[in-house]
Amino acid sequence: MLKKSVTLVLLATAVAWAAPAALGQDAKTVLSNVSKAMGADNLKTLQYSGTATEFAFGQAVNPSSPWPGFAETSYARTINYETPAWRVDRVLAAIPPTRRGGGLPPVPTQSVVIGANTSWGQQVDLWMTPYGFLRAAANNNATATSKSMNGKKYTVLTFTAPNKAKFNGYIDEQNMLSRVETWIDTPMLGDTLVEATYNGYKDFGGVKFPTAILQKQGGYPTLDLTVTDVKPNAPANIQGNPAGAPQTPPATSQKLADGVYLILPAYAALAVDFKDYIVVVEGPQSEERANAIITEAKRVIPNKPIKYVVNTHGHFDHSGGLRTFVAEGATIITHQGNKAYFEKIFALPHALNPNHQATAKKKILIETMADKKVLTDGNHVIELHRLQSSNHNDGLIVAYLPKEKILVEADAFNPPAQADAPPPNPPTANNTNLVENIDRLKLDVETIIPIHYPADSRKVTIAELNRAVGKKD
Numbered sequence: 001m002l003k004k005s006v007t008l009v010l011l012a013t014a015v016a017w018a019a020p021a022a023l024g025q026d027a028k029t030v031l032s033n034v035s036k037a038m039g040a041d042n043l044k045t046l047q048y049s050g051t052a053t054e055f056a057f058g059q060a061v062n063p064s065s066p067w068p069g070f071a072e073t074s075y076a077r078t079i080n081y082e083t084p085a086w087r088v089d090r091v092l093a094a095i096p097p098t099r100r101g102g103g104l105p106p107v108p109t110q111s112v113v114i115g116a117n118t119s120w121g122q123q124v125d126l127w128m129t130p131y132g133f134l135r136a137a138a139n140n141n142a143t144a145t146s147k148s149m150n151g152k153k154y155t156v157l158t159f160t161a162p163n164k165a166k167f168n169g170y171i172d173e174q175n176m177l178s179r180v181e182t183w184i185d186t187p188m189l190g191d192t193l194v195e196a197t198y199n200g201y202k203d204f205g206g207v208k209f210p211t212a213i214l215q216k217q218g219g220y221p222t223l224d225l226t227v228t229d230v231k232p233n234a235p236a237n238i239q240g241n242p243a244g245a246p247q248t249p250p251a252t253s254q255k256l257a258d259g260v261y262l263i264l265p266a267y268a269a270l271a272v273d274f275k276d277y278i279v280v281v282e283g284p285q286s287e288e289r290a291n292a293i294i295t296e297a298k299r300v301i302p303n304k305p306i307k308y309v310v311n312t313h314g315h316f317d318h319s320g321g322l323r324t325f326v327a328e329g330a331t332i333i334t335h336q337g338n339k340a341y342f343e344k345i346f347a348l349p350h351a352l353n354p355n356h357q358a359t360a361k362k363k364i365l366i367e368t369m370a371d372k373k374v375l376t377d378g379n380h381v382i383e384l385h386r387l388q389s390s391n392h393n394d395g396l397i398v399a400y401l402p403k404e405k406i407l408v409e410a411d412a413f414n415p416p417a418q419a420d421a422p423p424p425n426p427p428t429a430n431n432t433n434l435v436e437n438i439d440r441l442k443l444d445v446e447t448i449i450p451i452h453y454p455a456d457s458r459k460v461t462i463a464e465l466n467r468a469v470g471k472k473d
């Protein structure tokens with residue numbers, strides 16, 4: 001008798017798991033069970049806090065390294081699911097001087113109030129949170145299926161996100177949300193996987209919340225959070241104007257010398273009028289910014305093709321427009337360490353937001369350099385040098401125009417908003433490294449063109465860099 005019951009129970013379990021895949025599980029029932037189990041039914045706001053490391057997406061020191069991190073001694077996220085809005089309050093740990101890679105340290109306080117014009121990129125992070133996902137799944141007619149992963153069984157709730165990508169949440173056998181995944185468009189990686197895993201669920205005043213949160217984008221962590229405290233329905237009166245989609249300003253230009261043009265605003269680029277073609281230094285950010293630069297370069301240097309685009313380094317904010325230059329027929333000049341990586345990622349699908357190259361399908365032409373390369377037509381000369389011993393990027397390239405005494409650089413010296421701002425104390429490793437490389441290469445620099453050009457569009461001189469490192473001219 002006992003034996004028979006056990007068999008029946010096992011059979012019933014098997015049917016419960018086999019049936020949903022065949023019949024399509026009732027997602028409403030699944031959601032209602034999960035919501036009860038996780039204590040989400042009466043949850044309007046939530047605050048969770050702990051210690052974290054946040055990582056800068058697309059800012060690796062080289063193509064085979066993960067995104068570089070910033071450790072935080074305190075990370076507190078407050079979410080108002082009703083408004084909806086969220087705020088993160090952070091306390092950054094000291095940044096070790098040996099840190100390698102790019103990215104800006106996360107700001108102490110960040111508030112996002114979601115409105116009608118808020119881009120999906122700013123909203124997805126809220127939808128990925130455990131209770132954000134449950135709400136989104138309920139509001140977007142999620143469907144349920146069964147799936148086994150790593151020997152465990154899950155019910156997967158799926159709906160289509162506003163950007164037309166699938167949005168999946170994996171419910172484990174304890175009715176806890178253990179994984180969320182979706183895809184967003186990024187200029188460099190195309191349809192980019194964003195995933196969050198939730199482990200170590202504990203009870204916090206009636207709600208179940210994970211104590212280990214790991215979020216990844218493009219295969220590497222972007223947030224690694226250990227949760228120590230959770231406050232359900234904490235006060236969450238989050239102020240701020242609804243976040244809007246970022247705008248790309250139109251390009252303008254300044255003539256720096258005969259046939260040499262600075263294209264602004266930042267991210268800046270340089271266009272040089274060679275005999276039969278145009279050389280552009282930097283294809284940054286996005287298709288929109290690349291198009292603005294291409295249009296302006298062709299306006300000031302008419303009737304010539306853009307033959308080369310020089311890439312200062314592989315960080316995504318400096319390379320995000322390269323695909324557009326490829327579609328334009330330009331050859332990318334970059335450090336040899338980037339070639340295989342660029343060829344791999346430029347072949348990734350861009351179904352969510354097809355760009356010019358997705359239809360142009362031009363062959364990806366890449367010329368590489370090690371420590372030095374010279375471009376010249378007999379009149380104009382552009383020397384490209386790799387900065388040695390940079391903590392920012394292993395393949396960081398500067399462009400030096402000896403005749404014009406101009407140096408184009410990215411992230412080695414990002415000047416302050418005002419020229420007379422007090423210099424950093426102590427001087428930054430990147431500024432010092434740039435000065436050391438200028439000295440080593442014996443470059444006679446008068447004018448610096450920082451790709452992160454200051455918003456006042458002032459002329460940046462070598463004196464400004466020297467002042468930043470406490471060096472006498």
Ligand SMILES: [Zn+2]
Nearest residue numbers: 102313315411
């Ligand atoms: Zn960088």
